[in-house]
Amino acid sequence: MSAATGHALGLRGLTRRYGSFVAVDDVSLEVGQGEFLTLLGPSGSGKTTILMAVAGFVAPSEGAVLLDGQDITPLPPEKRNFGMVFQGYALFPHMTVAENVAFPLRVRGMSRAERDEKVRGALDLVQLAAFAGRLPKQLSGGQQQRVALARALVFDPNLLLLDEPLSALDKKLRAELQEELKALHRRIGRTFINVTHDQEEALSLSDRIAILNHGKLVQAGAPGALYDRPRTRFVADFLGKSNFLEGVVRQPHPGGFMLEAGAAQLVVALPDGEPPPAAGARSLLSLRPEKITVLAEGEAAENIVEGRIVSWAYLGAGFSLRIETAGLGEIRANLPTWRSAFAPAEGLPVRLGWRAEAAVPVAEDVA
Structure with missing residues (x-):
């Protein structure tokens, strides 16, 4: 395949209505050259409608x-030169792997010799050269997905659009x-736009993630920035798990402020300049469960809350704890199991601790 430079995509006030229902509501977004962007959101959030509008199958x-x-x-799909991989792969069952991959080239009138080379x-x-003569039914789900990728890339598309391409696979194969x-994205340097509702997939794959809800773009950014600094309750709750602590601001604190939440006085740190x-x-x-520790006797922390374990689960790499506290209600904490001296038990009293920068202020969602 020829080397290709990624192309930049821009959405300007993209809106799609179906009668009185607004599927996509004034979305503006930039996708850089060679970037892997994921559109993430729950069912009905507008992510697939945006992808179809980019592909040209839906008119804004x-x-x-x-x-x-x-x-x-105004361009129809065939004039946009975009590759697309669908959730069900959409392979032709009567064609071999090589014939499936060659199909877009035949449609474009390419010569047999050039088709075969491409x-x-x-x-x-996609590491499937040895399977060129097989039919799709003779392939595993993962191999079929690779064939669909090869077919979408064989004609050197300007963009590669992915509509939940891994959702039909089991968890291990998906990973x-x-x-x-x-x-593959790193090797070929093209711009990828992926749609998924799987948070782990979005965090794992993407250079940036655009989170959608009710047709609106809620927040976009690098995976780490979105996870560690969500702006709203929805983003914090949808992208991973979070505890939510509500209280009243009592006084400024160097680099942040003090929050009175129930009987607790919490120290909250803010980014420089905020x-x-x-x-x-x-x-x-918003306080992520993995940012909480169970303190040993006499151990100090910037924030300390006492509670009692209501229930716990062993998850292999870690323990998941539900702790009832006197002032903050129920808090969930995730602790690593490897070399941990802590042994959870229902009813066990515990002291929870976390750093001042671990809890992040977030806005309530506007209906």
Whole structure:
């Protein structure tokens, strides 16, 4: 396959209505050259509608789709030169692997010799050259997914669009193919746009994630930034798990503020330059379970809350604990099991601790 430079995509005020229902609501987004962007959200959030609008299968009610700054909104799908991999792969059952991969080239009128060369390159890329003569029914689900990828890449597309391509696979195979897909993206340098509702897949694969809810773009950013600094309750709750602590701001604190939450006085740190909320204002914090520790006797922490274990589960790499506290209600904590001196038990009293920067202020969601 020929080397290709990734193309940049822009969405400008993209809106799609179906009668009174707004499936996509004024979404503007930039996708950089060679970037792997994932559209993430629950069912009905608008992510697939956006992908179909990018592909040209859905016409926006308002707004525009730009490729390298040029408006391509009026172009039909066949004029956009985008590769697409669907959830069900959509392979032709009566064609061999090589014939499936060659199909887009035949449609474009490419010569047999040139087709054969490009098909060999595409199958080498996805490590399926030895399977060229097989039918789809003779392949595993993971191999079929690779054939679909090869077919989408064989004609050197400007973008590769992925509509939940791994969702039909079991968990172990899905994790393996996530690694392969990420490595493939790095090798070929094209721009990938992926749709999924799987948070782990989005975190694992993406350079950036755009989180959608009710057709609106809620927050976009690098996976680590979204996970560690969510802006809203929805983002914190949807992208992983979180405890939510609500209270009243009592006073500024160096680099942050003090929050009175129930009987607890919590120290909250803020990023450099971010002003603290006013004293007396209500504040909502997101606290990830893995950022909480169970303190040994006499051990100190910036924030300490006492409680009692209600239930616990062994998850292999860690323990998941539900702890009832006097002032903050139920808190969930995840602790590593490897070389842990802590042995959980129902009813066991515990002291929980976390650093000041572990709890992040988030906004309540607006209906």
